[in-house]
Each structure stands twice: as structure tokens, then as C-alpha cells.
Amino acid sequence: MTGLKIDEVAKQSGLTKRTIRYYEQIGLLSSPPRSEGGFRLYSEDHVNFLKKITNAKEVMGFSLAELQEFIKLSDMLELQRHDYRKVKGTELQKEKLEKVFHTVEEQLKLLEQKKKNILKVESDLVSLRDRAQAALIRFEEEK
Amino acid sequence: MTGLKIDEVAKQSGLTKRTIRYYEQIGLLSSPPRSEGGFRLYSEDHVNFLKKITNAKEVMGFSLAELQEFIKLSDMLELQRHDYRKVKGTELQKEKLEKVFHTVEEQLKLLEQKKKNILKVESDLVSLRDRAQAALIRFEEEK
DNA sequence: ATACAGGTTAACCTTTACGTCAACGTAACC
DNA sequence: GGTTACGTTGACGTAAAGGTTAACCTGTAT
Numbered sequence: 001m002t003g004l005k006i007d008e009v010a011k012q013s014g015l016t017k018r019t020i021r022y023y024e025q026i027g028l029l030s031s032p033p034r035s036e037g038g039f040r041l042y043s044e045d046h047v048n049f050l051k052k053i054t055n056a057k058e059v060m061g062f063s064l065a066e067l068q069e070f071i072k073l074s075d076m077l078e079l080q081r082h083d084y085r086k087v088k089g090t091e092l093q094k095e096k097l098e099k100v101f102h103t104v105e106e107q108l109k110l111l112e113q114k115k116k117n118i119l120k121v122e123s124d125l126v127s128l129r130d131r132a133q134a135a136l137i138r139f140e141e142e143k
Numbered sequence: 144m145t146g147l148k149i150d151e152v153a154k155q156s157g158l159t160k161r162t163i164r165y166y167e168q169i170g171l172l173s174s175p176p177r178s179e180g181g182f183r184l185y186s187e188d189h190v191n192f193l194k195k196i197t198n199a200k201e202v203m204g205f206s207l208a209e210l211q212e213f214i215k216l217s218d219m220l221e222l223q224r225h226d227y228r229k230v231k232g233t234e235l236q237k238e239k240l241e242k243v244f245h246t247v248e249e250q251l252k253l254l255e256q257k258k259k260n261i262l263k264v265e266s267d268l269v270s271l272r273d274r275a276q277a278a279l280i281r282f283e284e285e286k
Numbered sequence: 287a288t289a290c291a292g293g294t295t296a297a298c299c300t301t302t303a304c305g306t307c308a309a310c311g312t313a314a315c316c
Numbered sequence: 317g318g319t320t321a322c323g324t325t326g327a328c329g330t331a332a333a334g335g336t337t338a339a340c341c342t343g344t345a346t
Contacts, residue, residue, distance in 0.1 A: 159334080159335085161334065161335065161336090162333080162334065162335095165333075165334060178342085178343095179342090180341070180342045180343075181341080181342080182342075182343090206332070206333095207332075207333075208332090
């Protein structure tokens with residue numbers, strides 16, 4: 001009985017209902033429990049998750065597939081932390097961990113670059129704004 | 144005879160030849176002069192322009208249509224600065240200028256927000272990295 | 287002079303990330 | 317108990333941003 005219905009989640013997350021169902025369909029969002037009649041019943045966690053991934057999507061320009069990658073990795077790490085035995089005996093996992101580590105480091109470097117790029121665009125926009133302002137002032141002068 | 148051929152521009156800009164031609168086709172990139180035989184001959188300016196807009200595209204998440212808007216506005220302002228008479232007598236232009244100014248201001252605010260969002264993602268990535276590292280260390284310990 | 291790398295247009299194809307119905311079930315309200 | 321609002325799946329549509337291919341032309345290297 002408890003839980004948010006999809007319309008509420010849509011409002012809180014800023015996504016459309018269609019998008020939310022779609023994310024579930026492609027396995028990006030975990031399927032929430034259903035009510036008797038079959039309605040999806042979401043928790044706050046779902047909402048936070050959606051906010052988080054839309055943010056990451058926008059910031060990093062990640063595709064939904066890339067998002068899935070990261071989420072999978074993150075979940076695996078969470079799982080390993082709680083259940084040590086899952087790790088033992090599988091030497092393959094170590095390579096994977098190293099790859100994760102590497103990938104994330106690269107993403108972090110990319111973020112640094114992205115910050116610099118933002119500054120470039122910002123200065124372009126500022127100069128555009130200033131030129132617009134200058135043109136406006138010229139208008140006033142020759143009224 | 145002078146000028147870069149499209150393959151060189153592709154290498155320098157990081158775009159594909161197809162994309163460069165496509166940008167010209169939709170009017171985003173100005174048509175370069177051609178050689179006798181019909182080859183496109185680009186200047187450094189073209190390359191810089193491409194770098195600039197791909198950056199803006201990525202940073203702001205602009206669509207190609209939006210990019211066109213901004214370029215058109217920027218060009219108009221450039222033109223007005225050099226030829227005052229283009230401005231006089233057209234009171235409509237003032238509204239347009241004010242709109243430009245407003246739009247750009249909004250974009251700048253959006254950029255501020257974007258910076259904050261980057262920090263959020265960054266901290267998520269850092270925590271992911273740290274967890275990966277911790278898992279790696281556990282590996283070493285129980286070798 | 288001929289081979290081969292790289293250029294040209296035009297047409298068609300693809301993927302991503304949803305939007306938009308249609309047809310139907312459910313919950314809430316009066 | 318009937319209307320109305322909201323939920324469900326499924327199928328189809330689509331806009332953006334190129335990729336791909338074909339059929340042909342150009343330039344240059346041997």
C-alpha cells in the first residue's frame with residue numbers, strides 16, 4: 001500500500017512517466033514492487049537514484065548504456081564489500097577491479113578537462129553578453 | 144592551392160569527414176572555397192570554429208540547431224559593431240537584442256548550476272574509485 | 287599511364303531515447 | 317454504480333546526428 005505512484009515519481013524526478021518505465025524496461029532502474037492491481041510502487045530511493053543518474057547523464061554526457069555500466073560496477077563493489085567470499089578464488093575479478101579503477105580515474109580526468117571547457121564556453125558567453133549590452137547602449141544613445 | 148583538405152581538418156578537429164560535410168550541409172559551418180577539381184579547402188579558422196562549437200556542444204548539451212542560433216546571434220552582433228547603419232531604423236532589433244541578452248544570462252546561470260552538478264558527480268566518482276581501491280587492497284591482503 | 291589514396295554527391299540505413307496512440311484495467315469520488 | 321483520473325502493456329512513430337555504400341572524380345607517386 002505504501003510507496004509512490006509513477007506520477008509522483010515523475011514530478012519529483014523531472015522525468016516523464018514514459019521515461020521512467022523505459023528506464024525500467026532497459027534494466028537501468030530496478031523494478032519496483034507492485035500493488036494488488038499492478039501499479040508500480042516506488043520508494044524514495046528510486047527517486048534519488050533517478051535524480052542521480054539524470055545528473056550524471058547530463059554532466060558526463062553518458063549514454064544510458066554507459067550509465068548502466070557504471071551502475072553495474074558500483075553495485076558489484078557494494079556487493080563485495082558486504083560479502084567477502086564472493087571475491088575469493090576468482091582471480092579474474094582482480095583484473096576487472098583494476099580496469100574499473102582505471103576507467104574511473106579516466107573519467108575523473110575527463111571531469112577536470114570538462115571544468116576547463118566550461119570556463120572557455122563561459123568566457124565566450126560573457127563576451128557575447130557584453131557585446132549585446134554594448135549594442136543596446138548604442139541604441140539608447142542614438143534614440 | 145592553399146588550404147587544408149577535409150581529412151586533415153577531420154584529424155585536427157576530431158570530427159569525421161561525414162560530420163564536417165554534414166555541418167556544412169545544415170549551414171552550421173560556412174562552405175569553404177573549392178579547388179579546381181572541387182575539393183574543399185579549409186582554413187585554420189574553420190578548424191578553430193569546429194573545435195569551438197564541438198566544445199560548446201558538449202559542455203552545454205546544445206543541439207546543432209541551438210548552436211546555429213547562437214552563432215547567428217554572435218554574427219549579427221559582430222556585423223552591427225562594424226556597420227552601425229544596419230541597426231538604425233529597425234526598432235524591432237532592440238527587442239531582439241534584449242532577448243539575446245536575456246538568453247545568454249540564462250545560459251550563464253545554467254553554467255553555474257552545471258559546475259555544481261559536476262562537483263556532485265565528481266564526488267560520486269571519487270567514492271567509486273575509493274571503493275575499488277579498497278577492494279583491491281583486500282585482494283592483496285588475502286593473497 | 288596506371289595505380290591508388292583520398293575527394294565528391296546522393297541515397298539510404300541506423301541508433302538512441304524517448305513520444306504517442308490504442309485498448310484496457312484500477313482506484314477514487316460523488 | 318457510473319464517471320473520471322490514473323495505471324498497464326504493446327506497437328508504432330520520430331527527430332537528431334551522423335554511418336554506410338555506391339558510383340564517380342582528382343591528384344600524386346611510381
